[in-house]
Amino acid sequence: MRAVRRLARALPTYALAAGYGLLLTLPLLSLLSASLRSEGDLFAPGLLPPRPTLEAYREVLEYPLGRYLLNSLLVSALITLGVLGSSLLAAYALVRLRFPGREALFGLAILLLLLPGEVTFLPRYLLVDWLGWLDTYQALAVPFLASSLGVFLLRQHLRTIPEDYFDAARIDGAGHGQILRHVVLPFSAPALGALGALSFLGAWNMYLWPLVVTRSREMQTIQIGLKYITEEEVAKWNVVAPGPS
Structure with a gap:
């Protein structure tokens, strides 16, 4: 009886959680339903497609989505590793x-953190153009391998590591490389994970910069590829729906 009473008390919570989960997944289910419909059945009522078909998937695979995904994965991974390191x-x-100048360098990092990206957009483009990197992976990744936000976050985190660990490492004869490996990295795993997730998502969602520095379809990222699909298939949302995002 006690277990039944506990279940009865928890039932409203489970019901609210299930309803909230359904609301979160409803847009994805709508996209899945649209991708399985023909153009004529696209606006038919109901979540289940009346006549399921894979024709939309065949049409969307005519675009080089694999190349777009590979470019985005490679660029996002390079940027993430560069920012973390x-x-x-x-x-x-x-x-x-x-x-000398340590505090001034940190102040410069804070100043760069306050600058909007639009201020540095044109100088970065001119530098990439001068280096001859347009339409290359270098143009997509190199300008973003360092992050003032990452420096700020990790500096604040490293200041929370107890000094005793560094003293013990120095007493054992550890150099800076060994301290980084055996003291800093283990304590910084959560901060590095959070920074890595932010960096990867930011690089994955970039649109304007890849659009400006790439010329060929082979070098463009998935966000630009999806834009091509939505522009060329503007009246066929059943074809747009299967595209990755």
Whole structure:
């Protein structure tokens, strides 16, 4: 009886959670339903398609979606690794090393953090053009391999690591590389994971920069590819629905 009473008390919570989950998945279910419909059945009422068909998937596969996905994955992975590596090294230097101008460098990082991306867009493009990198992976990834936000976040995190761990490592004769590997990295895993997720999502969702620095279809990312599909198949939402996002 006690278990039944506990279940009865928890039932409203489960019902609310199930309803909320349904609301979250309803747009995805609508896209799935639209992708399985023909153009004539697209606006037929109901969530279930009246005459399911895979014709929309055949049409969307005529676009080089695999190449777009590969470009986005490669560029996002490169940017994420670059941001994690450069931010960790810069944050460690700002926290653990003593050198003239250290606080001024951190102030510069904060200043860059306050600048909107539109301010640096044109200088970055001119630099990439001068280097001859247009329509290459270098143009897509290199300008974003460092992040002032990453430096700020990791610097603040490294300052929370107890000094005793660094003292113990120095007593054992550890250098900066060993301290980074055996002290900083284990304690910084949650911060690095959060920064990596932010960097990957930001790189994956970039649209304007890849649109400007790429020329050929082979170098364009998935966001531009989806834009092509929506423009060319503007009246065929059943074809747009299967496209990855």
